Amino acid sequence: xxxxxxxxxxxxxxxxxxxxxxxxxxxxxxxxxxxxxxxxxxxxxxxxxxxxxxxxxxxxxxxxxxxxxxxxxxxxxxxxxxxxxxxxxxxxxxxxxxxxxxxxxxxxxxxxxxxxxxxxxxxxxxxxxxxxxxxxxxxxxxxxxxxxxxxxxxxxxxxxxxxxxxxxxxxxxxxxxxxxxxxxxxxxxxxxxxxxxxxxxxxxxxxxxxxxxxxxxxxxxxxxxxxxxxxxxxx
Amino acid sequence: xxxxxxxxxxxxxxxxxxxxxxxxxxxxxxxxxxxxxxxxxxxxxxxxxxxxxxxxxxxxxxxxxxxxxxxxxxxxxxxxxxxxxxxxxxxxxxxxxxxxxxxxxxxxxxxxxxxxxxxxxxxxxxxxxxxxxxxxxxxxxxxxxxxxxxxxxxxxxxxxxxxxxxxxxxxxxxxxxxxxxxxxxxxxxxxxxxxxxxxxxxxxxxxxxxxxxxxxxxxxxxxxxxxxxxxxxxx
Numbered sequence: 049x050x051x052x053x054x055x056x057x058x059x060x061x062x063x064x065x066x067x068x069x070x071x072x073x074x075x076x077x078x079x080x081x082x083x084x085x086x087x088x089x090x091x092x093x094x095x096x097x098x099x100x101x102x103x104x105x106x107x108x109x110x111x112x113x114x115x116x117x118x119x120x121x122x123x124x125x126x127x128x129x130x131x132x133x134x135x136x137x138x139x140x141x142x143x144x145x146x147x148x149x150x151x152x153x154x155x156x157x158x159x160x161x162x163x164x165x166x167x168x169x170x171x172x173x174x175x176x177x178x179x180x181x182x183x184x185x186x187x188x189x190x191x192x193x194x195x196x197x198x199x200x201x202x203x204x205x206x207x208x209x210x211x212x213x214x215x216x217x218x219x220x221x222x223x224x225x226x227x228x229x230x231x232x233x234x235x236x237x238x239x240x241x242x243x244x245x246x247x248x249x250x251x252x253x254x255x256x257x258x259x260x261x262x263x264x265x266x267x268x269x270x271x272x273x274x275x276x277x278x279x280x281x282x283x
Numbered sequence: 284x285x286x287x288x289x290x291x292x293x294x295x296x297x298x299x300x301x302x303x304x305x306x307x308x309x310x311x312x313x314x315x316x317x318x319x320x321x322x323x324x325x326x327x328x329x330x331x332x333x334x335x336x337x338x339x340x341x342x343x344x345x346x347x348x349x350x351x352x353x354x355x356x357x358x359x360x361x362x363x364x365x366x367x368x369x370x371x372x373x374x375x376x377x378x379x380x381x382x383x384x385x386x387x388x389x390x391x392x393x394x395x396x397x398x399x400x401x402x403x404x405x406x407x408x409x410x411x412x413x414x415x416x417x418x419x420x421x422x423x424x425x426x427x428x429x430x431x432x433x434x435x436x437x438x439x440x441x442x443x444x445x446x447x448x449x450x451x452x453x454x455x456x457x458x459x460x461x462x463x464x465x466x467x468x469x470x471x472x473x474x475x476x477x478x479x480x481x482x483x484x485x486x487x488x489x490x491x492x493x494x495x496x497x498x499x500x501x502x503x504x505x506x507x508x509x510x511x512x513x514x515x516x517x518x
Contacts, residue, residue, distance in 0.1 A: 100376050103383045103429050117382040141335050147352040148338045162397045164417040175410050182399040194338050197330050
């Protein structure tokens with residue numbers, strides 16, 4: 049089956065977590081809006097195209113099914129492409145980790161948009177300074193420490209231990225994105241989180257991921273996505 | 284099996300979405316911190332108690348399994364207690380709706396804590412005024428409209444059509460909480476969303492939910508949870 053991924057064509061954003069899974073799975077997919085423009089999303093988001101339409105992008109069309117919510121898409125894809133073990137306890141844990149990463153994504157986005165997505169960063173700079181200060185000083189170390197602790201506990205180098213799974217891809221993306229957005233903070237924090245850094249490197253070296261990252265399918269980080277580099281926020 | 288729910292004992296918060304499901308299911312559970320105090324959560328949150336511990340509350344102990352993330356807990360409970368249909372497409376859709384409600388919860392919380400959970404509301408009042416203005420003016424109508432549209436489409440009165448499912452409980456909780464937090468905005472918006480109001484009333488009238496709401500197990504809304512009534516934010 050050829051999947052259709054619908055996401056904004058000019059950013060990595062939340063869609064990137066799905067792109068990474070599709071690439072690692074070597075799945076047959078088309079990144080619809082990169083071929084036909086962002087207008088391809090409109091009928092779905094306006095509730096005109098699908099009976100059970102998504103609230104927001106990304107969403108994945110798989111035959112008749114239209115699946116929304118990043119973590120939900122990943123949970124659906126993973127067992128079909130060997131990206132999660134079979135045992136239910138492992139799947140529940142993988143999804144829990146993915147949802148925790150989703151919270152981390154939200155908090156990362158809020159560093160430059162604390163007041164709301166409706167306002168430009170330039171219109172919420174003082175608020176962003178406070179929000180980012182709290183993020184870099186407290187939340188970022190807490191999230192990094194949480195995942196580092198689990199990597200230390202479930203030996204094997206992956207979040208689930210010896211078995212590679214979809215949250216590993218998402219955790220790679222967090223480290224990559226945070227390095228782009230907060231290079232100074234990450235340079236300071238990374239030495240304390242060697243297993244996270246190693247996981248990032250191991251994911252980046254997986255052949256399909258490496259090929260994807262080197263291709264023009266990988267949109268570069270920029271100032272419109274979740275991870276944005278504003279030096280004044282990187283204390 | 285007797286479940287153990289771990290959540291802060293003095294607020295509804297995110298734990299309430301789980302409490303409602305446990306109550307509707309007539310499940311055997313203990314709300315641990317309401318019996319033993321909030322300290323019961325500490326070993327889990329510090330990573331000392333469970334091999335695969337949660338990042339935050341709520342979490343549910345079911346035998347040896349410790350399940351974190353509200354939506355993940357509900358997804359695990361639902362098929363065991365008849366709170367979701369058997370068909371996979373229905374389960375994917377139910378979870379997608381639940382995750383959209385989780386986003387709505389986050390945005391609701393951000394109306395009084397836009398800069399971060401580390402600061403008191405009193406220390407982020409101007410930012411809250413902007414954030415809440417955007418929420419009440421734009422986001423709230425969009426979320427309400429989204430769910431109203433699906434209720435109109437999937438006739439039967441429940442989100443999945445004729446089959447009652449766990450996101451119905453959560454949607455009830457959203458309407459109840461938003462009425463508490465934003466009574467003026469909701470009074471204005473509710474007439475445009477009659478199916479949502481009807482769903483709220485139908486959930487509240489379900490015998491087990493009604494008994495729960497009338498009991499002292501239901502913690503009243505207060506100024507410490509997700510839904511807080513600050514009249515200045517209710518424009």
